[in-house]
Amino acid sequence: GDSVTQMQGQVTLSEDDFLFINCTYSTTWYPTLFWYVQYPGEGPQLLLKVTTANNKGISRGFEATYDKGTTSFHLQKASVQESDSAVYYCVLGERGTGSNRLTFGKGTKFSLIP
Amino acid sequence: EAAVTQSPRSKVAVTGGKVTLSCHQTNNHDYMYWYRQDTGHGLRLIHYSYVADSTEKGDIPDGYKASRPSQENFSLILELASLSQTAVYFCASSEGWGGAYEQYFGPGTRLTVL
Numbered sequence: 577g578d579s580v581t582q583m584q585g586q587v588t589l590s591e592d593d594f595l596f597i598n599c600t601y602s603t604t605w606y607p608t609l610f611w612y613v614q615y616p617g618e619g620p621q622l623l624l625k626v627t628t629a630n631n632k633g634i635s636r637g638f639e640a641t642y643d644k645g646t647t648s649f650h651l652q653k654a655s656v657q658e659s660d661s662a663v664y665y666c667v668l669g670e671r672g673t674g675s676n677r678l679t680f681g682k683g684t685k686f687s688l689i690p
Numbered sequence: 691e692a693a694v695t696q697s698p699r700s701k702v703a704v705t706g707g708k709v710t711l712s713c714h715q716t717n718n719h720d721y722m723y724w725y726r727q728d729t730g731h732g733l734r735l736i737h738y739s740y741v742a743d744s745t746e747k748g749d750i751p752d753g754y755k756a757s758r759p760s761q762e763n764f765s766l767i768l769e770l771a772s773l774s775q776t777a778v779y780f781c782a783s784s785e786g787w788g789g790a791y792e793q794y795f796g797p798g799t800r801l802t803v804l
Contacts, residue, residue, distance in 0.1 A: 585730075608790030619694075619780050619795030620733070627790075665732060669790025676721050676740070676784055676791055677748070680732040 578603045580668045582681030590689050595653040597684050599666035602647060609642045609649045610667040610678070620665060624651070661687045693717045694796035696781050702802045709768040711799050713781030721784045722764040723748070723793060724756060726777040733780065739764060771803045 582599045589595060601607060608627045612620040624633040629644035642649030651664060666681040694715045703709045715722065721740050725733040735748030737756035745756040753775060755767040768775055778800050782793040 582732075610790075610792075617797070619782070619797050621795065622792045625790075625792065676786060676793075677735060677738070678790070678793060680725075680734070682730060682732040 578605070578668055578670065578677075578679045580666055580679050580681040582666050582684060584684045585682065586685045586687075588687055588689055589656055591657060592655045595656045595660070595686065596650060597652075597664055597666070597686075598648060598650040599681050600646075600648045601642075601666075601668045603668060603670065605670040607642070608669040609640070610669060611638070611640050611651045612665040612667055612680075614663045614665065614683070616662075623664070656686070656688070658688055694781060694783055694794050696779075696796040696799050698799060699797065700800040700802075702804060703768075703771045704804055705772060707771050709771050709775075709801065709803075711766040711768075711779055711781075711801070713764045713766075713796060714762055715764075715781075715783040715794075716762065717783050717785070717794060718761070719783035719785045719794075720761065721786070721791075721793075722758065723782045723784075724754075724764070724766045725780045725782065726750070726775075727780060727798070728777050736766065736779075773803050776801060776803045 579602045611623040613623045614620040624640040626633040633640045638653045663683045668679040697712045723738040724736045739745045739758040757765045778798045781796045784791040784793045
């Protein structure tokens with residue numbers, strides 16, 4: 577079945593540092609890749625969606641792309657702020673199956689060094 | 691106004707008891723989903739539905755039932771609650787078929803089984 581591997585469980589950086597989170601995926605269907613963000617006490621919400629390999633999704637200062645050859649996708653931000661502290665999930669969506677299912681990675685908790 | 695609401699927001703249940711978690715959406719979406727969130731596991735799909743009066747099994751359906759009496763409402767039922775079902779439960783909705791559409795999440799229900 578479909579799977580998503582998100583290896584970085586936690587990332588801690590200083591303000592204005594560069595953030596990079598990477599995931600790999602496996603699917604037999606046409607993939608759409610998402611990044612969801614979850615703030616404390618809330619449900620996950622969509623941050624970015626990328627439907628075509630090598631195309632770039634951009635939102636709120638974050639960028640995301642995916643590479644079909646290496647079946648990897650990543651999220652990056654040039655200069656992180658306190659307000660970016662949250663859990664980030666890489667998510668695989670299936671196209672063409674009819675289920676509209678999403679497969680979540682385990683999440684990366686990002687926080688600033690106090 | 692919140693488009694996906696869940697009730698209760700938190701609940702303490704006894705082992706072997708029956709628990710019903712409710713979800714209501716005002717998005718006019720056909721698809722609804724139930725996930726559980728555990729530390730280190732991300733979100734895992736329990737049940738989903740794409741039309742009223744019909745539900746489908748997700749990836750971890752054992753020990754759970756679902757009910758979709760109307761387009762707006764989707765319930766998750768634990769007939770015999772167990773300690774291992776302690777988790778945060780999220781409901782979500784989405785539109786569409788055959789595509790990877792954004793899912794809109796509720797705020798979650800924290801369930802503690804004692």
